[in-house]
Amino acid sequence: MKYDKRNREALAKLAPNTQRAALAWYEYCEAIGAELLITETIRDLATQKANVAKGASQTLRSYHLVGQALDFVPVTGTATDYNAYARADIVKAIAEAKRLGFKWGGEWKTLVDKPHLEYPYTGYGLDKKLNPAFVPVLNPILTTKKEEDEDMAKLESAQAQFKPFAQTIIDSYLSPAWNKHNDAYKAALAKGDKAEADKQLNLRNWQNQLANAARVAAGMEKQ
Numbered sequence: 001m002k003y004d005k006r007n008r009e010a011l012a013k014l015a016p017n018t019q020r021a022a023l024a025w026y027e028y029c030e031a032i033g034a035e036l037l038i039t040e041t042i043r044d045l046a047t048q049k050a051n052v053a054k055g056a057s058q059t060l061r062s063y064h065l066v067g068q069a070l071d072f073v074p075v076t077g078t079a080t081d082y083n084a085y086a087r088a089d090i091v092k093a094i095a096e097a098k099r100l101g102f103k104w105g106g107e108w109k110t111l112v113d114k115p116h117l118e119y120p121y122t123g124y125g126l127d128k129k130l131n132p133a134f135v136p137v138l139n140p141i142l143t144t145k146k147e148e149d150e151d152m153a154k155l156e157s158a159q160a161q162f163k164p165f166a167q168t169i170i171d172s173y174l175s176p177a178w179n180k181h182n183d184a185y186k187a188a189l190a191k192g193d194k195a196e197a198d199k200q201l202n203l204r205n206w207q208n209q210l211a212n213a214a215r216v217a218a219g220m221e222k223q
């Protein structure tokens, strides 16, 4: 993201729960390579009054005043581009913002405001204190590299803990059962009992499938 420092400084000014959702959105934008500049987040009342006076806004009840809105513009090269909201990556970014619970000003019925994303949270002006239990409506589709590494470490740790149990199940039950059915299979073949041979072969293969399921759960190679 070319304007990462500016963007993060802008996001840092948002109300806490809005900020959390906006960061999830921003990380999604980074992951898909959607270049953009966040031009404004929180706004003071004097600026808002000036915006209304010049027709850029229609309300003094702006979500920017309470830190629950941000404005962004697509970036092409190093230049901001207010005509690029239909660009594929920006369309995806907007869809993700909506999925996370933002409302997009590009869909306003009056005074279409394409740069604008606002986060209703639990209501206007109610996002004042970080709620640890609160998460964005949905988690972002893409996790960060760090989260993936952490998840993988947890999985590997769980597999390592399960490994001795898996080995015990295989050694003390599944392998002897495999041998028993294998012997019975050979005996049935020797007697020319095809139905019994097929049955024992199926049972033998079933022990192998169970053993492989245990191996996979323990992070071991199938055999």
Ligand SMILES: [Zn+2]
Pocket (backbone or CB within 6 Å): 064, 069, 070, 071, 113, 115, 116, 117
């Ligand atoms: Zn706005």
